[in-house]
Amino acid sequence: MTVAETTRAERGPVLALRSTSAGRRWRVARGTRRVPFLFAVPSIVGLMLLMVYPTVYLLGLAFTESNLARPLQRWTGITNFTDALRSTAFPGSIGRSVVFAAAATVLVVVVGTALALLLRARGDRLGVLGVVLLLPLVTPPVMVGVAWKLMLAPVGGAFAGIWSRVGLDGFNPLGSSTGAFLTLLLIYTWQWMPLVTILVFAALLDVPRDLVEAAQLDGAGRISVFRHVVWPAIRTSVWAVLVLALVLGFKVFDLVVVVTSGGPGFSTMLSSFFIYRTGLQNSYEIGVASAATVIFVAVVSAVMAIVGIARKRAVAES
Amino acid sequence: MNAMDPSDRPVTTPVGLLRASRRQILRGALLGTSAVAATRLLTACGGSSANAQVDPGAKASLKGKTISLLVNQPHVVAFKDVLAKQFEQEFGGTLKVTAAPYDQLTSKQILDVQSGAGQFDVFDYFYFGLGSLVAADALVDLTAWIKSQPDIDTSDFLRSIWDPYTLYDGKRYGLPFDGDTHILFYNAKVFDTYKLDPPKTWDDYDAAVEKITKDSHGKVYGAVIEGQQVPMILGCTFINRLAGYGGSLVGSDGKPNLNTDEAVQALTGLINVSKYALPTPLQIGFDQANSAFLSGQGAMIDTWTDMALKASDPSMSKIVDQWDAVPLPVGGSNTTPRTALDAGFGLGVSAGSQQQVEAAEFVKWATSKTNNLAVASKAGTGIDPARTSVLNDAAYKKSLPRAYETIRTGLVGDPLAWPSGPDDPAGLQAMCDEIALAIQGKKSAEQALSDATDQWRKGTSG
Numbered sequence: 001m002t003v004a005e006t007t008r009a010e011r012g013p014v015l016a017l018r019s020t021s022a023g024r025r026w027r028v029a030r031g032t033r034r035v036p037f038l039f040a041v042p043s044i045v046g047l048m049l050l051m052v053y054p055t056v057y058l059l060g061l062a063f064t065e066s067n068l069a070r071p072l073q074r075w076t077g078i079t080n081f082t083d084a085l086r087s088t089a090f091p092g093s094i095g096r097s098v099v100f101a102a103a104a105t106v107l108v109v110v111v112g113t114a115l116a117l118l119l120r121a122r123g124d125r126l127g128v129l130g131v132v133l134l135l136p137l138v139t140p141p142v143m144v145g146v147a148w149k150l151m152l153a154p155v156g157g158a159f160a161g162i163w164s165r166v167g168l169d170g171f172n173p174l175g176s177s178t179g180a181f182l183t184l185l186l187i188y189t190w191q192w193m194p195l196v197t198i199l200v201f202a203a204l205l206d207v208p209r210d211l212v213e214a215a216q217l218d219g220a221g222r223i224s225v226f227r228h229v230v231w232p233a234i235r236t237s238v239w240a241v242l243v244l245a246l247v248l249g250f251k252v253f254d255l256v257v258v259v260t261s262g263g264p265g266f267s268t269m270l271s272s273f274f275i276y277r278t279g280l281q282n283s284y285e286i287g288v289a290s291a292a293t294v295i296f297v298a299v300v301s302a303v304m305a306i307v308g309i310a311r312k313r314a315v316a317e318s
Numbered sequence: 319m320n321a322m323d324p325s326d327r328p329v330t331t332p333v334g335l336l337r338a339s340r341r342q343i344l345r346g347a348l349l350g351t352s353a354v355a356a357t358r359l360l361t362a363c364g365g366s367s368a369n370a371q372v373d374p375g376a377k378a379s380l381k382g383k384t385i386s387l388l389v390n391q392p393h394v395v396a397f398k399d400v401l402a403k404q405f406e407q408e409f410g411g412t413l414k415v416t417a418a419p420y421d422q423l424t425s426k427q428i429l430d431v432q433s434g435a436g437q438f439d440v441f442d443y444f445y446f447g448l449g450s451l452v453a454a455d456a457l458v459d460l461t462a463w464i465k466s467q468p469d470i471d472t473s474d475f476l477r478s479i480w481d482p483y484t485l486y487d488g489k490r491y492g493l494p495f496d497g498d499t500h501i502l503f504y505n506a507k508v509f510d511t512y513k514l515d516p517p518k519t520w521d522d523y524d525a526a527v528e529k530i531t532k533d534s535h536g537k538v539y540g541a542v543i544e545g546q547q548v549p550m551i552l553g554c555t556f557i558n559r560l561a562g563y564g565g566s567l568v569g570s571d572g573k574p575n576l577n578t579d580e581a582v583q584a585l586t587g588l589i590n591v592s593k594y595a596l597p598t599p600l601q602i603g604f605d606q607a608n609s610a611f612l613s614g615q616g617a618m619i620d621t622w623t624d625m626a627l628k629a630s631d632p633s634m635s636k637i638v639d640q641w642d643a644v645p646l647p648v649g650g651s652n653t654t655p656r657t658a659l660d661a662g663f664g665l666g667v668s669a670g671s672q673q674q675v676e677a678a679e680f681v682k683w684a685t686s687k688t689n690n691l692a693v694a695s696k697a698g699t700g701i702d703p704a705r706t707s708v709l710n711d712a713a714y715k716k717s718l719p720r721a722y723e724t725i726r727t728g729l730v731g732d733p734l735a736w737p738s739g740p741d742d743p744a745g746l747q748a749m750c751d752e753i754a755l756a757i758q759g760k761k762s763a764e765q766a767l768s769d770a771t772d773q774w775r776k777g778t779s780g
Contacts, residue, residue, distance in 0.1 A: 068428050069454030069740065088751060088773070153606060154597040155539075155615050169536045175598025177758070263547045264600035265758045266751070280425050282549060283744030284450060 061290035068284035080291035089266050089274050090292055094299055097271040100185065101249030101303070107189045108245045112196025113238060117226070119197065120204040133194040141191065145258030148187050149174075177267035180260050184268050187255060192248055196241050203237035204230070239311045246307060250300050271296045370669050371459040374466035378675040380405075385673075385680045386414040388430065389442035390423050390663060393496070396699035397442075400692050401684055420550055420661075424450055424743070427668070431456040436670025439677035440684075441492075445483040445662045446549075446746070448491060449739040457491040458667040458674055460681075464490055470682055474705045482735035483664040483704075492666030493685040494704035499657040499728040500558050500620050500646060501721065503629065507640040508538055508617040516642065520562055520584075520649035523618070524591045530617045531594040542616035543592055544607045545599035547754045549746040552600075553736075554660040556753050558620050559584035561734035564652030568737055574745055574774035576767040583650050585756055585763040592757050600754055612637060620646060622660070623728075626721035627697040643721040645728060657728035659735045703729065745774030 060066075062080055065073040084090045119126060126133065136144065151158035154172035163171040173179035207230050215225050253272040256262060262269035262277065271292065279289030385405075389397055394417045402413040416438070418426045424447035430438055432454055443451055451457045464470060472480065475494050483494040502523075504516050512530055517523035527540030544551045557567070565580025592599045596607075596616050610616040612628060612635045619625070628634050629641040645655035665684055667677040683689065691708045693701040695717040702725065703709040709729055715722045736746070749770040756766035 067453075067740070068425055069432070069450055069456070071432075088748075088769070155606075155610055156613070170539075170597040172598045172601060174601045180601075260601070261547055263754055264598070265547075265755045265760060277747070281421055282747040284425060284428070285744060 058290050058293060061286050062294050063291075064287060066287035066290070068280065068286050071286055076287070078291075080287040081295065083288050084278075084292040084295060087288070089262075089269050090271070090295075092266055093269045093271045093274040094296065096181075096267075096269065097250060097296070098299065098303060100181070100188075100252065100270055101246055103185055104188050104192075104249040104252070105242060105245040107185065108193050108196050108249075109238065109242050111189065112193045112241075113200045115193070115197045116200035116204060117230075119201055124205065126198075126201065130198070133197060135194075136191045137194045139191070141254040142258055144187065144191050145255045148183075149259050152183065174260060175264065177265060180264060180268050184252075184255060184259060187259065188249070188252055191255075192245065196245060199241045199244075200234065200238060203234040207233040236315055239314060243304070243307060243311065246304065250303075271299075370455075370674070371461070372463040372667060372674050372678045374462040376463075376675040378673070378679050380409045380411055380676060380679050380683065383409065383411045383673070383676050383680075384414060385411065385440060385677065386416070386438045387440045387442060388416050388418060388423070388427055388438040388668075390444075391417045391419050392700040393417075393442055393663070395696070396693040396701050400696055400699060401689060404689065404692065405683075420444075421548060423447070427451060428454040428456050431668060431670040434670070436668065436672065438668045439671040439673060440680055441666050441668050442495065442663050443492065443666055445479075445659070445664055446736040446738045446742060448483075448486045448664075449741075450743060451666070452486050452489075452491060453740040455669050458669050458671075458678070459489050459491060460493075460667065460678060461490045463678055464493070467682060471687075474687065474707050476704060476706055476709065476729055478729055478731065478733050478735075479659060479662060479704060482659060482738065483662060486738060492664035493681050494662075495665045495685055495690075496661075496663040496700070497702045497704045497729055498622055498660055498662040499702065499725070499733055500554060500660050501623055501643050501657065501724045501728060502618060502620045502646050503611065503625050503641055503643045503721075504618045505538075505611070505614060505616075505637055505640055506642045507637070508534075508614070516644045517618075517647045518644075520559060520587050520647045523647050524587055527591050527618065528594045538614065539594070539596040539610070539616050541591065541595045541618040542602065542607045542610045543588070543595040543599040544602050544604065544619075544621070545592070545754070545757060546603040547600065547750050549743070549750055550661060551603055552750045552753055553746050554658070555620070556584060556588060556749070557658045557660065557734060557736065558646050559588055559649070561656045561658040562646050562652065563649040564654075564656070566734065574737070574742075574771055576749065576771045576774075577764075580650060580652075581767050582763050585753060585767060587649065588753070589757055589759075589763060600757060614640070622700070623702050623718070623721060623725045624698075624700050626718050626725075630720075631697065641720075643724045645724050654731075655727060656731060657733045659733045706730075742774075745770075748773035 060072055063075060063077065064071075065076050065079075119129065139147075152172060152174055154160060154163075154170045154175070163169065173183045211229050211233075212225055215229050220228065251272065252270060253276065256268055256270055256273045257276075260268040262273050275289045275292050275296065277283075278292065279286045387397060394415060397413060397415045402415065405411050405413050423442075424444055427438075427441045427443060427447075428451065430436065441451070441457065443457070448457075464472065470493070476497055479494050479497045484490045484492050502517070506516075508530060509516060509526075512526075512533055514526050514529065515522075517526055523541070530538055530540035544555050546552060560567070560581055563580040563584045565578055565584060567574060567576070569575030569578075596602060596610050602610075607616070607619060607621070608625070608628065611619040611621075611625070614637050623643075626641075626643060630638055632638050635641075646657050648655055665681045667674050667681060671677045685704065687705055687707050690701075690703060690705050691711055691714060693699045694703045694708055695714050697717075703714060708714055709726055718725065736742070752761065752766040752770035752773075755761045756763050761769070
């Protein structure tokens, strides 16, 4: 038997299959299945490049002896994780990040929603007030930080005169641990609260007017109208905004860099800043920074999972 | 009845909150295993190489060349307004100057080489980042090349900075460019008002700060203490005091050691005086500190020598005729004025450069006596002399009449050099963190310094 004959004999069943109408259908079906896959290829490649590669590389750095100069030197197991957790600053920074994100989210959502309700009571349009509201939001966070830091400067700052008049010469809220943390929280709220206001205002526009009027005709007061008519209508949107605000709260970094640099002491050292400082500023310990990132991601994921479950339950109840 | 594949049956985790099917758990495990395997693979790819050298026999002309530099932000004037013009005039060439903030300079230089970008020919590098740059193979070994260049005259470089700025692990990686030191500036008018003499010891300094702040009822603060928690700011503030007390950052075994009487005395003094200084020291960085001194709100500041030029410039200063400068005070058993090599820069050749011989020629040209004098004598360049001949030059002396003698004393003395190993930036950051905790009152000076030493020796930044 020649080579060609052998090959043909081996291909026999396939060729036979292809020669039947069933084979044609199979070929067509396979081709049809391939088309959507081909359409998805750019997304898959993009995902691989933007998500999978950095994640694998991050894990690689986290489990190896790595610094900015020489990444991926030697497999070290969980050493970087233990180093991060034993460091002076990191464990505290996780707690601080969770507290900051939670407090910032509550503040931003409560104040933002209250403001949206007030604005909705004025009418259907935000007008000039909308533009004013957007200002903190469109200002780059670094500029926000610089401006606030200058205003808070104990000598020559915008508030220095006020402090002086009330007998607090040289007072700087950024000078104490609690003061610095609260100040950062307030600046963050000032910047992101308008986003919540605008999103909740948009949700409020969808609350049927006739329902509100009907409730009012039935003698419902403002609180009852809000509780039984408005809140059920906007609850889903507010939960979505809350999740968004929580993510933003965990992400805060630029304000810390500009306003406090994590100080005084470690009082405003949030995890994001610790990771940056460890990996890229002064010490270049990329391995420890990557391990800290993995731990931080796990903590954020756990918090988000809990909030997700709470949201699901709240939405299901509605 | 809905028949469910057993593998898709939900499994409730112990916390009862998260539900996942067995298939999902298996997928997760597979992903984890793949990640570990990929990590092993990546580790195998992470190689190392020795630092490249410039061939001593190689010759190059700078005529018509374009040299790209990555420099410290405050040095832009020196490169763009002085050296670039001179370079064009002499060689018809161009300098492409890119500036980086001080806290990103070393990491940008490392990343430029490590990433393979190789955009720059010459690095303006922090001397205490030398170990990090060498470990990253970011700088070219110039040892043999420097020896082969008779016109460099290495003996003219200030002895106090020659080795700390250029030598690492027995090899030379650059030439000194900016001999940075700190001196103590004071507002003479304020001192006259409160009948004080400029301090010679740190005890005098502490007493003067307290008196001025108390007696002026907060109109003038006795001192501006820069305490932002980074080595370039709080690190300098502490190390200035440590130098004055005759201390050191490393012990006789060559390892970091802050468990010394000198270090404790320096930190205790800093803690005690902080409450009388411009509020609030831990939040004070360069900008606030300089403006407070130049506006007359702070009576003293220990900072870089170029403050002399700023204080003399009416467009920047309200104390043009009121300031003066003295060497950093002494303390404890030390009676000899001693400054610290705070910051300080060398010029080196990037390992990513495509024209390393030309880059080395440029380094030689830029650090020559003529050019060092030109940049050190011009206001706003932020450059101090790196050569003895420049320090003794009449033109330089004329540019800084009031501070000249103080600067000279510091540079020709025995200034305290910062260690420059690859782990030292992390150690210096740990030291700053611990000092900040001590200033905050959360730790005693002894405890903070002991913890800083432990962290530094472990090579971690906290």
